[in-house]
Amino acid sequence: MLHVWLHIDPRSSVPMYQQVVEGVKEAVARGVLNPGDKLPSVRELAMELTINHNTVAKAYQELEREHVIEVIRGRGTFIATEPDIPDLSVRVRELKEEMVRWIVEAHHLHLSDEELVELFQTVLREWREGRETL
Amino acid sequence: MLHVWLHIDPRSSVPMYQQVVEGVKEAVARGVLNPGDKLPSVRELAMELTINHNTVAKAYQELEREHVIEVIRGRGTFIATEPDIPDLSVRVRELKEEMVRWIVEAHHLHLSDEELVELFQTVLREWREGRETL
DNA sequence: CTGTGTGTACTAGGTGAACTGGTACACTAG
DNA sequence: CTAGTGTACCAGTTCACCTAGTACACACAG
Structure with a gap:
């Protein structure tokens, strides 16, 4: 199985594990990945991206910390159902600081x-259209 | 002279030279610094922030590259008057990518x-108000 | 039970950006 | 001239990222 929803650039200044994090989050936001979907194993995805499995594991841990995925030892990792975000106010504040930038x-x-x-609004509209055509 | 418009956090994960860059850009955007104003010298600002002068120099070079300041060897650095931005389309595209994130x-x-x-819009309005009260 | 696949933990080492400390140079203005 | 400016080096440290390899604990199918 190929996972065309993920592309990373090893020469980018942004860390590869973070590119994986953003790639998964974007795939979820676009509806390419849905709650309950199984993600490739760390070794499988590492093989496909030709990176180390530890790097993928680091990305998965970050995604779990943000409640994007659920990890079950011995079984695999899955896209999480949407729970309440514990530190929502903190992340909204971070978002607002980003906006000021x-x-x-x-x-x-x-x-x-x-x-x-x-x-x-243009960017938002274009993104929405791109999402609907998937 | 103290420059209260600049604060950096040595323990932050974002590089100090970049904090200087963002600090100057924000001061300009807020009207704290205006075209023609003289910035402190690299050594003076370095002394005040207790960082190395090379770090400040790196920030100034980045600011000059973005046409925020003008550097005149032997005289000092000054807030630039507003010219056309050569690579405007590129930076707008980067801004749009940031929005997608x-x-x-x-x-x-x-x-x-x-x-x-x-x-x-709330963030924009609040920022505007904060700017006007300065 | 065994075997396979899962996430995780650990060590060792390589690489590059960031930063420091120091020195030196070219330039401008007094 | 001297003093102050930005700039350009160099050597060295620190740290995040990444690789490579190994090992462990767990879940599940056989």
């Missing part, structure tokens, strides 16, 4: 607030 | 598209 960046690109909101 | 993140926090847009 965009705003600052947009200022240096001479984008007005209106243009920035419009840009965001 | 947080759309994915919002999905895992069980935020709807409407809530996400509203959150973004």
Whole structure:
């Protein structure tokens, strides 16, 4: 089985294990992976991506910490059903801080607030369309 | 002279030179620093932040590369007047990719598209207000 | 029971970015 | 000239990331 929903770039400055984390999260958000779906084993995915199984394991641990997947020793890893996020307020705050960074960046690109909101809505709409066509 | 507009955390996972970059960019976006203003010298700022002058120099070089500041050898560094950004399309694309990341993140926090847009507008409004009170 | 597949833990080592400390150079302004 | 500026080195440390290999505990099918 090939897992076309995951692509990583070994030469990227962002760590490979984090690319795996983001790839899985994006696949879930896009509906490519759904609650209960089984993920490839650490060794299988490591083989496919030609990386070390420890790197995949590190990604899975991070995903479990964020409640994206559920790990059952001896059986495998599965996409989690959607529970309450314990530290939701913390993560929303982090998201807002991230947004402030965009705003600052947009200022240096001479984008007005209106243009920035419009840009965001465009990206959101495009992403939605891409999700629906899957 | 103290530069209260800059705070860095040596224990943060984000590199100190990048914290300096973001700090200057945010100060400019907030209007704390204005075109033509002189930045402290690399050695002066390094002394104040108790870091090495090479680290500050690296931050200044990055800021110059992004056309946030202008460097004149022997005279100092100054906040740049606003020119055209040569690689604007590239940076807008990076900004859009960043937005996609947080759309994915919002999905895992069980935020709807409407809530996400509203959150973004709230952050934008709050930032605007904070800017005006300075 | 055994055998296979699962996640996990551990060690040892390689690589590169970040940072320090120090020195030196070219430039500008007084 | 001297003093202050950005810049360019170099040597060395630290640390996260990654690899490679091995081993362990668990679940399940046979």
